Amino acid sequence: MQRSSVERVRRNAVSPSDVLRLMKQPRGVSRLAVRAADYMDYTVELITKSLQQHLLSEEDLQTIAELTGCTPLQRPPSCKTTPNLNVYRTATSVCNNRENPRWGSSNRPLTRWLPAVYEDGISRPRGWTPSQKVNGFILPMVRVVSNRIVAANNMVPSDPLYSHLVTIFGQWTDHDLSFTPHSPVIRSFNDGIDCDQTCENTEPCFPIQIPSYDPRFGRNSNECIPFFRSAPGCGSGNTGHIFGARNPRQQMNTLTAYIDAGQVYGADDTKARLLRNLTTDEGLLKVNMKYTDDGRELLPFDSMDSRMCATRRRITNDSNAEEVLCFLAGDSRVNENIALTSLHTLFMREHNRLARALAQLNPHWNGEKLYQEARKIMGAYFQVITYRDYLGLIVGPDFMASHLSTYPGYDETVDASISNSFATAAFRFAHLQVQSFIFRLNETYQEHPQYPNVMLHRAFFAPWRVIFEGGLDLIVRGLVGERAKLNTQDDMMSNELRERLFEFSNHVALDLASLNMQRGRDHALPGYNKWRKFCGLSQPQNLTQLAEVLNNTDLAKRLLHLYGTTDNIDLWLGGVSEPFVRGGRVGPLFACLIATQFQKIREGDRFWWEHDGVFTEAQRESLAETSLARIICDNTGITEVPERPLLFRPRGSGYTHEELTKSYIETQQIQSFLCFAFSSTLAGLLVSAF
Secondary structure: OHHHHHHHHHOOOOOHHHHHHHHOOOOHHHHHHHHHHHHHHHHHHHHHHHOOHHHOOHHHHHHHHHHHOHHHHHOOOOOOOOOOOOOOOOOOOOOOOOOOOOOOOOOEEOEOOOOOOOOOOOOOOOOOOOOOEEOOEEOOOHHHHHHHHHEOOOOOOEEEEEEHHHHHHHHHHHHHHOOOOEOOOOEOOOOOOEHHHOOOOEOOEOOEEOOOOEOOOEOOOOOEEOOEOEOEOOOOHHHHHHHOOOOOOOEEEOOOOOOOOHHHHOOOHHHHHHHEOOOOOOOOEOOOOOOOEOOEOOOOEOOOOOOOOOOHHHHHOOOOOOOOOOEOOOOOOOOOOHHHHHHHHHHHHHHHHHHHHHHHHOOOOOHHHHHHHHHHHHHHHHHHHHHHHHHHHHHHHHHHHHHOOOOOOOOOOOOOOOEHHHHHOHHHHHHHHOOOEEOOEOOOOOEOOOOOOEEHHHOOOOHHHHHHOOOOHHHHHHHHHOEEEOOOOOOOEOHHHHOOEOOOOOOOOEOHHHHHHHHHHHOOOOOHHHHHHHOOOOOOOOHHHHHHHHOOHHHHHHHHHHHOOHHHOOHHHHHHHOOOOOOOOOOHHHHHHHHHHHHHHHHOOOOOOOOEOOEOHHHHHHHOOOOHHHHHHHHOOOOOOOOOOOEOOOOOOOOOHHHHHHHHHHHHOOOOOHHHHHHHHHHHHHHHHO
16 A cells, blocks of 8 residues: 555655655565555454454464464563573563563553543444534634634734744654654555545545635645544554453554664664664774765665655756655654754764774774663663753653653653553643744855755655755754744744645645644544543633633633634644743643643663663763763764753853863863764773773
């Protein structure tokens, strides 16, 4: 089924839904797991419709489960034969928790903190039957909600405190934690109609309906935005009873739940090996063999020639322009935009730099040892930066104090698995921090004269911009030298995401706000008030109470006009509508859900960098000094960078080597300029470590 999308891309007949579908298709082991569940679901569906399911014996059902591949996926793994179980993480994070080996591992269903609310109690999404009332009211079309609540004005507000790197680093972090694939089947189970060609709800198609008088689509539009349901997990939904339980449909997470740099290394053994340079014994990751960035490494090309990234000729209107393949990285969304591509490239370079430094200090180590030690250090880097520098900016000091203060130690009773509410709603708050441009700045942090800022919709799946338009440095400068977008109740989402997502041609572009709400309904997330109760917050029941929670009477009126009751407000929308908590960039509901998830990730990780035995005390002291500024300095040609690049500071206020170096001399008693100072810190780590 994936083949038809690939063929359309190769014919340059690509649609935005093709791009999203291909990006959301799993590969390797993950694909086998998803297809097993899909085959199982499809088989049971056919039997139910063609025969009578009760005519099948329990033995028949178990045979179907075995033949489709679902039964093997339900068997618990053995940790007894896993090599280096107490030294390094497995690629899949299986056996991180030795008592519950699948907790936090890849290719496992997202966990639920509240029960699913399906229309039929088992599998059918909320809103599947348009006329069916929920809590006494019809659910509004998500596109209507997007138009009336989420749309931004032309004047996009900028964040007074945070750089655009906060936004992209948040996306980068998200891509280490969750990836929920679409169903591999793109045609209706019932009649074989391509989901791109129907506006009817028929498994696995759940299209986003477009209202009359839609501002983009016109007065009498009968179009819809294609939408494919997330793939079910084996033993859930319509097939749950086969495994001895009435288990509502669950969605898969093909990534590990831990902060382990999986977006650099992959989340299964096959992907991990694919990314490694095994032609030498140096522990390096593969790099591009055709192009460099002024001598610095670029990501390798993806050998799957889908031509999804062959966008240069269309965008530049130059029929002779050279096209390139997509880049390959640990996460398949690497090409989603060039800012994200830049972070992937930056951290691939950092791994290779670490591996080379380790080889100099330990010439007797083989490539496997070098790779694993560099990977271990990289995972610790991300843990330090995420918890020390990033999370407090989002959830604020109060939630950091209540959930994420002093490390309490490893707790094997904590399941770190990613929750459906976090992946499908709460951590999608950052979609409202995305600017309409990818900024590209020169050495003096002014817009680059040759390669100016580029509209976001022209930076989707455009690795050629990294190769042919100035490389990494000008994009990274744009991330640290420009502000993030500020989410306000009047200007929520940039129209680059709401009206032009993956726009390449005359096909219907996607709407990210609508996708988020439709995905929440697909995943059967309970409504807004259920989650407020889960977090110990008030549950507004009327206009007065909702206006008080939102501190905005007009917004409360518009929400109640659409939903009828606060109980029906989609979780994502309710969360992003709340005023920020003190010192944060989300409201109290999302601060609660985000802080709770990251608390579980830290406490449930046996390889957390502060856990006794993972690193020595000296190594932990050195790791605590790592920073994004150092990583940028060591792996680009940028000579001036803010000491705290997630915070916006105009150039001249903390950008010079002298000011930066002074702060490091005072705390670490090291000398020379910034890059050398940071390198000295690394050298101290490596020497003390090994």
